[in-house]
Amino acid sequence: MGQKEPAELLELSTDTRDILESNRLRPLWEVQEDFGHVFDEMQADIWKWEDIQAAIDGIESDVPIAELPPGFQRRVAVPINAGLNTAVSNTIYVGIQTVSPGETAPAHRHGANAMRFAIDGHEDMKTVVAGEEFPMEDNDLITTPQWEWHDHVNDSDETAAWLDVLDLPLILDSMSRSNVFENHELERQPVTKTQGYWDSQYGRGRPANEKSGDIPGPFQGTREPTPPYRFGWDEMLETLEQRVENDDPDPHDGYSVAYVNPSTGREPLFPTMSFRAQLLQEATDPHFHNAVEVYFVVEGEGATHVDGEALEWAERDIFVVPPDAPHHHDPDGEAVLLGMTDRPVFEAFNFYAEATPAE
Ligand SMILES: [Fe+2]
Ligand SMILES: [Fe+2]
Numbered sequence: 532m533g534q535k536e537p538a539e540l541l542e543l544s545t546d547t548r549d550i551l552e553s554n555r556l557r558p559l560w561e562v563q564e565d566f567g568h569v570f571d572e573m574q575a576d577i578w579k580w581e582d583i584q585a586a587i588d589g590i591e592s593d594v595p596i597a598e599l600p601p602g603f604q605r606r607v608a609v610p611i612n613a614g615l616n617t618a619v620s621n622t623i624y625v626g627i628q629t630v631s632p633g634e635t636a637p638a639h640r641h642g643a644n645a646m647r648f649a650i651d652g653h654e655d656m657k658t659v660v661a662g663e664e665f666p667m668e669d670n671d672l673i674t675t676p677q678w679e680w681h682d683h684v685n686d687s688d689e690t691a692a693w694l695d696v697l698d699l700p701l702i703l704d705s706m707s708r709s710n711v712f713e714n715h716e717l718e719r720q721p722v723t724k725t726q727g728y729w730d731s732q733y734g735r736g737r738p739a740n741e742k743s744g745d746i747p748g749p750f751q752g753t754r755e756p757t758p759p760y761r762f763g764w765d766e767m768l769e770t771l772e773q774r775v776e777n778d779d780p781d782p783h784d785g786y787s788v789a790y791v792n793p794s795t796g797r798e799p800l801f802p803t804m805s806f807r808a809q810l811l812q813e814a815t816d817p818h819f820h821n822a823v824e825v826y827f828v829v830e831g832e833g834a835t836h837v838d839g840e841a842l843e844w845a846e847r848d849i850f851v852v853p854p855d856a857p858h859h860h861d862p863d864g865e866a867v868l869l870g871m872t873d874r875p876v877f878e879a880f881n882f883y884a885e886a887t888p889a890e
Contacts, residue, residue, distance in 0.1 A: 678748025
């Protein structure tokens with residue numbers, strides 16, 4: 532019996548192959564080729580606002596919210612990544628939702644965390660979260676933490692549109708048992724709080740003698756829960772502009788201001804997702820990281836170069852940078868982006884990695 536070459540050692544007898552297959556077992560050296568397969572499918576991608584606008588206008592005129600089938604009952608156009616089939620990325624879901632004057636998107640709650648970023652806002656367009664009406668004015672960001680009741684009520688005379696951003700793919704793919712969902716018995720939940728209540732509880736004065744850390748719903752964890760909260764755009768812009776006057780930009784992200792969890796004063800806003808307002812004045816240096824980045828263009832135009840491909844963007848476009856893809860931004864003058872990332876998921880496990888490409 533001669534000595535076998537390494538390649539021959541990998542050949543399995545028909546008997547062994549049968550035993551493995553009939554018992555749903557596979558040798559590691561065959562399985563390892565498939566590790567990370569799902570994540571590799573995600574691609575750099577962009578959705579132009581004019582196309583999104585046409586889509587949301589079309590579905591708004593065709594389908595009243597009241598006629599939507601039971602379930603989420605939201606009128607939303609969902610960008611689908613060219614390499615995936617349900618969302619813009621493998622962890623972060625983005626949708627563009629509309630509510631016509633006089634309409635209500637009925638009250639419900641679920642395990643996924645959500646935030647709204649108002650595109651066509653109005654002071655009389657309200658998202659009602661945990662008993663409080665939050666006005667949705669242009670570029671406001673409002674949190675809908677997991678398991679809080681929420682409905683969207685348009686008392687204005689204009690169609691309202693906003694971004695919904697949820698950790699839905701992560702929850703559906705990795706933690707399907709957490710995808711609990713419930714409709715409220717009423718179309719509109721009772722408004723039990725005065726306007727400004729939630730915001731006022733997370734300023735420099737905090738409720739005395741109150742224990743923190745209660746996570747809503749059937750969940751447990753170690754992260755400080757995110758409260759219902761509205762981040763007004765003027766305040767974010769003021770912080771950015773003060774940084775421009777006084778500080779140096781980050782080489783990869785420009786001037787970058789985080790939406791912090793109001794209960795901790797730190798990132799991330801949600802345990803699963805982090806959000807930043809980024810002001811760009813000049814081209815950034817390339818880098819890459821294992822976290823996904825999704826961007827919404829708040830103001831300005833330019834391009835983001837991903838793996839040699841140029842994503843040319845203008846106001847209100849949405850684009851996505853896949854994991855491990857070298858990228859840099861190149862604004863045409865000054866631009867402001869809303870950056871969204873699943874980075875906190877990696878950081879929670881000490882797995883976040885970032886590097887600059889070799890010259
Ligand atoms: Fe919802
Ligand atoms: Fe990046």
